[in-house]
Amino acid sequence: MITYVFPGQGSQKQGMGSELFDEFKELTAQADEILGYSIKRLCIENPYSNLNKTQFTQPALYVVNALSYLKKIQETDIKPDFVAGHSLGEYNALFAAEAFDFETGLKLVRKRGELMSMVSNGGMAAVMGLNEEQVSEVLIDHHLHAIDIANVNAPYQIVISGQKEDIDKAASIFEAKTDVTMFLPLNVSGAFHSRYMNHAKQEFEQFLDTFHFAPLSIPVISNVYARPYSSEVIKPTLADQINHSVKWTESIRFLMEKGQMEFEEIGPGNVLTGLIRRIQTDAEPMTR
Structure with missing residues (x-):
């Protein structure tokens, strides 16, 4: 097939x-x-x-x-x-x-x-190294309630979506996690799929x-x-x-x-x- x-x-x-x-x-x-x-x-x-x-x-x-x-x-x-x-x-x-x-x-x-x-002032970023559940936990633990999970692209590639300032704030939080191999902001102007x-x-x-x-x-x-x-x-x-x-x-x-x-x-x-x-x-x- x-x-x-x-x-x-x-x-x-x-x-x-x-x-x-x-x-x-x-x-x-x-x-x-x-x-x-x-x-x-x-x-x-x-x-x-x-x-x-x-x-x-x-x-x-x-x-x-x-x-x-x-x-x-x-x-x-x-x-x-x-x-x-x-x-x-x-x-x-x-x-x-x-x-x-x-x-x-x-x-x-x-x-x-x-x-x-x-839809402007939005941002998205790919988080590599964590699964969907782990990304959700980080968002909850750090009170990033204004951010949504936009794409589950692969088991360890999750895209998050939200207001630009919230995505910017999330960068240092995710980068501090030992399992995160990369935090990559995407070249978009809107918080798509959120x-x-x-x-x-x-x-x-x-x-x-x-x-x-x-x-x-x-x-x-x-x-x-x-x-x-x-x-x-x-x-x-x-x-x-x-x-x-x-x-x-x-x-x-x-x-x-x-x-x-x-x-x-x-x-x-x-x-x-x-x-x-x-x-x-x-x-x-x-x-x-």
Whole structure:
């Protein structure tokens, strides 16, 4: 069995998709029309360093991931058994599963990026060396109640999210712990996947209501539940994803339990490939 996984924010890099835009001219033109700027220029030239600004990063990654998937299907004619995506990448998993077409997915992602980019004064940091429970204990013991766990990327790579000053305060506390191998602030302006995204989630919910989704043709693993999506609850699940943590470790463990599972990353970079390798080394398959 094979699972295709799609990366999210943090995997963007200048030059991504350069070999795809001319091959998929129609979809590239469609993207330009929806976005109001050239997606090819954004990805290849990165004017004004826009590629690292959330409102531009999310549509750019969605487009490159989607075209990478279409190219893969063209070449192999093989549909995966499962699909999953990390945060923004989940939209590509849903696109692959035919929940919506390319255009609809891009409209959703554009709005999501805009709403998330409006949340300022936030910060996120990756804590390496502690597991989720240990990170929670540190937050409780040091009264860092305003910080949430945003991503469980691997058993010993946990991302925390909160107001910038709280994340700055947490740095010295975590760095003082002997088991912490690294405390790495992330290059984001908002506290994604936390309570600070509640307003963005509410606005996105209203926007989602104007769309219709089709039944899924491939099982999609949800970040929020680490279980397959149910076609009836695509809208609330996508809304919840904005202010809930990304259960990446549990999602991969769920898929490992299915038996002989191969994972292939579709899109720029190999961030997820590295995380999956770590999960396979440090965690057991999920028991039913």
